[in-house]
Amino acid sequence: MTQFLANKHILLGVTGSIAAYKSAELVRRLRDAGAVVRVAMTENAKRFITPLTMQAVSGNPVHDDLFDLNAEAAMGHIELARWADLILVAPATADFMARVSEGHADDLLTAVCLASRARVAIAPAMNQGMWHHTLTQTNLQALRQKSMIVLGPASGSQACGDIGMGRMLESTEIVEQVSALFATGALAGQKVVITAGPTHEAIDPVRYISNYSSGKMGYALAQAAHEAGAQVTLISGPVQLPLPMHMQVISVTSAAEMHEAVMKQMSDCDIFMAVAAVADYRPQTTSPQKLHKTDEHMTLQLERNIDIVSAVTNLPNKPFVVGFAAETENVVEQARAKRTRKKMDMIIANKVGDGCGMGTDDNEVTVITAEAETVLPLVAKQKIARELIELIVQEQKAPDEKSTHPGYAR
Numbered sequence: 001m002t003q004f005l006a007n008k009h010i011l012l013g014v015t016g017s018i019a020a021y022k023s024a025e026l027v028r029r030l031r032d033a034g035a036v037v038r039v040a041m042t043e044n045a046k047r048f049i050t051p052l053t054m055q056a057v058s059g060n061p062v063h064d065d066l067f068d069l070n071a072e073a074a075m076g077h078i079e080l081a082r083w084a085d086l087i088l089v090a091p092a093t094a095d096f097m098a099r100v101s102e103g104h105a106d107d108l109l110t111a112v113c114l115a116s117r118a119r120v121a122i123a124p125a126m127n128q129g130m131w132h133h134t135l136t137q138t139n140l141q142a143l144r145q146k147s148m149i150v151l152g153p154a155s156g157s158q159a160c161g162d163i164g165m166g167r168m169l170e171s172t173e174i175v176e177q178v179s180a181l182f183a184t185g186a187l188a189g190q191k192v193v194i195t196a197g198p199t200h201e202a203i204d205p206v207r208y209i210s211n212y213s214s215g216k217m218g219y220a221l222a223q224a225a226h227e228a229g230a231q232v233t234l235i236s237g238p239v240q241l242p243l244p245m246h247m248q249v250i251s252v253t254s255a256a257e258m259h260e261a262v263m264k265q266m267s268d269c270d271i272f273m274a275v276a277a278v279a280d281y282r283p284q285t286t287s288p289q290k291l292h293k294t295d296e297h298m299t300l301q302l303e304r305n306i307d308i309v310s311a312v313t314n315l316p317n318k319p320f321v322v323g324f325a326a327e328t329e330n331v332v333e334q335a336r337a338k339r340t341r342k343k344m345d346m347i348i349a350n351k352v353g354d355g356c357g358m359g360t361d362d363n364e365v366t367v368i369t370a371e372a373e374t375v376l377p378l379v380a381k382q383k384i385a386r387e388l389i390e391l392i393v394q395e396q397k398a399p400d401e402k403s404t405h406p407g408y409a410r
Contacts, residue, residue: 003179003226003245003246004179004180004181004182004183004226004227005030005033005034005035005175005178005179005182006033006034006035006223006244006245007034007035007036007220007223007382008034008035008036008085008086008182008382009035009036009038009083009084009085009086009380009382010030010035010036010037010038010084010085010086010088010178011037011038011039011040011080011083011084011086011087011088011112011118012026012027012030012037012038012039012040012058012088012089012090013039013040013041013042013087013088013089013090013092013096013109013112013113014039014040014041014042014045014049014054014089014090014091015042015044015045015089015091015092015093015095015096015109016042016043016044016045016047016048016093016095017045017048017091017092017093017125017126017168018048018125018159019090019091019125019167019168020045020048020049020091021048021049022090022091022168022170022171023039023049023054023090023091024049024053024054024057025171026090026171026174026175027039027054027057027058028057028171029171029172029175030175030178031057031058031059033175033179037058037059037060038058038060038063038080038083038084039051039054039055039058039060039062039063040062040063040064040080040108040109040112041054041062041063041064041109042064042096042107042108042109043064043107044093046064051064063080063108064108065108066106066107066108066111077108077111077112077115078115080108080112080116081112081115081116081117081118082116082379083380084112084116084118085118085182085382085383086118086119086120086121086178086181086182087112087113087116087118087119087120087121088120088121088122088123088174088178089109089113089120089121089122089123090122090123090125090151090168090169090174091123091124091125091168092122092123092124092125093124093125093126094124094126094130094131094133094136094139096109096110096122097122097124097136097139097140097143098135098136098139100113100114100143100148101139101142101143101146119147119149119181120148120149121148121149121150121151121177121178121181122143122148122149122150122151123151123152123153123168123169123174124140124150124152124153124166124168125153125166125167125168126153126166127158127160127162127166128158128162128163128164128165128166129162130166131153131164131165131166132164132165149181151169151173151174151177151178152167152168152169152173152174153165153166153167153168153169154167154168154169154170154173155167182227183227183228183229184227184228184229184389185228185229186228186229186389186390186393187225187228187229187230187271187389187393188228188229188230189229190229190230190231190270190271191230191231191232191233191265191268191269191270191271192225192230192231192232192233192269192270192271192272192273193232193233193235193262193265193266193269193271193272193273193319194218194221194222194225194232194233194234194235194272194273194275195218195234195235195236195237195258195262195273195274195275195276195278195308196215196217196218196219196221196222196234196235196236196237196239196275196276197213197214197215197218197236197237197238197239197276197277198210198211198212198213198215198237198238198239198276198277198279199237199252199253199254199255199257199258199276199277199278199279199305200237200238200253200254200279201254201255201279201281201282201283201305202254202282202283202286203283203286203287203291203300204286204287204288204289204290204291205287205288205289205290206290207290207291209279209281209282209283209302210279211277211279211358212277212358212359213237213239213276213277213358213359214239214240214241214358214359214360215236215237215239215241215276216241216359216360216361216381217275217324217363217381217384217385218234218236218273218275218276219234219236219239219241219244220381220382220384220385221273221275221385221388221389222234222244222247223244223382223385224382224385224386224388224389225271225273225389226244226246226247227386227389228389228393230271231247232246232247232248233247233248233249233250233265234247234248234249234250235250235252235258235261235262235265235276236249236250236251236252236276237252237253237258237276237277237278238251238253254279254282255278255279255282255305255306255308256282256305256306258276258278258308259305259306259308259311262308262311262312263311263312266312266315266319269319270319270320271319271320271321271322271392272312272319272320272321272322273322273323274308274309274312274321274322274323274324275324277326277358278305278308279305280304280305281302281303281304281305282302282303282305283300283301283302283303284300284301284302284303285301307342309321309323309342309344310342310343313342313343313344314343320345320346320392320395320396321343321344321345321346322344322345322346322347322348322388322392323338323339323342323344323346323347323348324347324348324349324350325338325339325347325348325349325350326350326351326352326357326358327349327350327351327352328351328352328353331349331350331351331366332349332366332368332373334349335347335348335349335366335368336368339368339369345369345370345395346367346368346369346391346392346395347367347368348365348366348367348368348388349365349366349367349368350363350364350365350366351364360381361380361381362378362379362380362381363378363379363381363384364376364377364378364379365384365388367388367391369395374391376388
């Protein structure tokens, strides 16, 4: 099952092994599973397979030089480290394992491994004698103690003619195991309902009131909740995004339709995430025919839409409620007040503009509960979504178990 790789950022590290010829096939299979792949190559890797090949199969420029002046002017290795959801080194030679276990950072790949907060997985590939050597096994244990994930190796015939352990796993096996790394099971057995995107409030058959919401944050949270094992229902306003698989998707247009769809899902809902940018007002009347220009000015009478979050929090058996507050000023203060006013368990405050918020691929948020505030710095919305799921899971636990997430502050 490779269902958990959609939109994941995979940095594939290729080191100097004959098994590097398998890396091109690995990139293709990762992309077929929905991952976005960038490639970092060591100098010796380029002796076995060319950067041009890896660029062609990945669709992205290959990174191979820690001292590339153009890239490092913008701290290229740090940008790569922040970009990656997972660093996968395949093949990983005995030399690479030795150097990274000792904390070396003298080339691009080892520097990125040290600089990134992402998990690192390696697929070892080497002669069976090298694999069984005491030093390699010592390095292997050191890497595992540092939480590095080891995929394989397999046993079989080797390029040198030996037979034994040390073959790199086949691409299909690696992709399956990498996909499984994103399946946490933290929300197993729970039903999660998420709203996403804007609503359209009709003025006439060709015009409507709406906002700039793209739906990207809500869709990312739906995927992250699915990866955590939840039964997910996504209630989506009109967006230009592909429909996610492995979950129920209910498409709506107006705030009234979204409210109706949400309330129908609440009887057995465990967690409700109100991510959609629901229009606060709608036209009091909707013209059945197109309105034509007649006067210099047009007046629209607007009326309030029902507040979906308040409708949910006032239910007698309300679920755990998470809301969003997109603000342009006094972001945290306004979000605090909104959480209290609407009786939400958690609210996610984000500023609109400066490269984050509505319509962008990245976000920077402050997570606010009754007891704590946690700042999640600017990263891709998919990463933010997975961190938010972790915080939601912690918030559902007993108070003495809520301090494991980096940055969680009471």
